[in-house]
Amino acid sequence: DIQMTQSPSSLSASVGDRVTITCRASPGISKSLAWFQQKPGKAPKSLIYAASSLQSGVPSKFSGSGSGTDFTLTISSLQPEDFATYFCQQYASYPLSFGGGTKVEIK
Amino acid sequence: EVQLVESGGGLVQPGGSLRLSCAASGFTLSDHYMDWVRQTPGKGLEWVGRSRNKANSYTTEYAASVKGRFTISRDDSKNSVYLQMNSLQTDDTAVYFCARVSSNYYYLDWGQGTLVTVSS
Numbered sequence: 001d002i003q004m005t006q007s008p009s010s011l012s013a014s015v016g017d018r019v020t021i022t023c024r025a026s027p028g029i030s031k032s033l034a035w036f037q038q039k040p041g042k043a044p045k046s047l048i049y050a051a052s053s054l055q056s057g058v059p060s061k062f063s064g065s066g067s068g069t070d071f072t073l074t075i076s077s078l079q080p081e082d083f084a085t086y087f088c089q090q091y092a093s094y095p096l097s098f099g100g101g102t103k104v105e106i107k
Numbered sequence: 108e109v110q111l112v113e114s115g116g117g118l119v120q121p122g123g124s125l126r127l128s129c130a131a132s133g134f135t136l137s138d139h140y141m142d143w144v145r146q147t148p149g150k151g152l153e154w155v156g157r158s159r160n161k162a163n164s165y166t167t168e169y170a171a172s173v174k175g176r177f178t179i180s181r182d183d184s185k186n187s188v189y190l191q192m193n194s195l196q197t198d199d200t201a202v203y204f205c206a207r208v209s210s211n212y213y214y215l216d217w218g219q220g221t222l223v224t225v226s227s
Contacts, residue, residue, distance in 0.1 A: 034213045043204060043220055044152070049213035087152055091212045095170045096142075096154040 002029060002090050006099030012107040019075045021102045023088035028068040032092035035064055035073045038101075039084045047086075048073065078104070109133035109216045111205050116221030119195055123225070127190040129205030129218055137161040137183040140208035143190045145201035146220070155203070158188060172198075195225045 005024045013019050023033065031051040036044040046055045048064040051071055061076045075082055083106055088099040115127040129141065140163075143155040156169040158179045167179050178191040188205055202220040209215050 032212070036214075043217040046214050046216070049209070050211070055215075089152070089214075091214075094157075094168050098152040098154070100151050 001095060002027065002093060002097050004088055004090055004097050004099040006088055006102055008102060009100060010103040010105060012105050013078050014107045015078055015080060017078045017107075019078050019082075019104060021073045021086055021088075021104075023066075023071045023073070023099050025069050025071070025090050025092075029090045029092035031067045032090055033064075033066070033071050034089045034091060035062075036087045036089065037082075037084045038087065044087065075104075080106075109207065111207060111216055111218035113203060113205055113218045113221040116203065116223045118224045118226065120227050121195060121197060121225055123195050124191070124193045125195065125223060127192070127203055127221055127223070129188040129190075131186045131188065131205075131207070134207065136181065136186050136188070140212070141179075141181065141188045142206045142208055142214070143179060143188075144204045144206055144217075145199075145223075146204065147201045150201075153201070155190070157208070192223070195223075197225050199223060200225045 003026045007022050033051045035048040038044040047058050047062050052064045063074045065072050085101045085103045087101050110132045112130045119125050140159050142157045145155050146152050156179050159166045176194045181188040202222050204220045205218045206214045207216045
């Protein structure tokens with residue numbers, strides 16, 4: 001099975017900050033990685049697929065990079081609506097698996 | 108507009124059964140793989156299983172933790188996907204989501220989820 005390790009588990013940031021979240025896959029998954037945003041009591045929202053492709057309608061302040069084992073999600077300028085929990089997911093092989101999540105909180 | 112609406116959650120005793128439904132609209136269900144994913148505060152997000160599309164004969168895949176107890180089926184004429192859960196355990200307590208899968212295997216959309224509580 002592929003293990004997804006996400007860090008940090010939480011972070012505090014201010015509006016306007018640049019935020020980076022990392023996800024490590026073991027073993028490697030090429031570029032079969034997605035990122036999701038989830039707000040309390042809501043369903044996850046798909047942000048990025050294939051490591052770096054933006055889902056339709058997702059603002060360009062979100063970006064993804066990486067391949068193989070190491071991936072990052074970057075929010076270029078944090079806005080109030082971006083305070084949420086972010087998850088990575090590998091879809092390279094069964095069973096699909098998720099990172100543990102990163103809670104982005106207001107400093 | 109694509110919509111996925113789960114229903115059927117509730118309280119069930121250990122050893123019991125429950126069937127969840129995912130009502131789909133805004134797209135042709137038979138064209139898409141559909142997944143079930145669950146979420147708990149302690150274990151986070153966990154993939155439960157997959158129903159492939161009509162072109163792939165609706166074959167299924169399951170997580171080891173549910174294989175042999177859970178079954179995914181669908182009725183494209185009713186635009187619905189189902190998760191039959193048998194021999195439920197307390198560890199199955201979670202919010203269950205259905206998700207639409209793209210032709211390149213990433214998720215496009217999620218439903219709002221339905222809560223399943225397994226408790227005596």
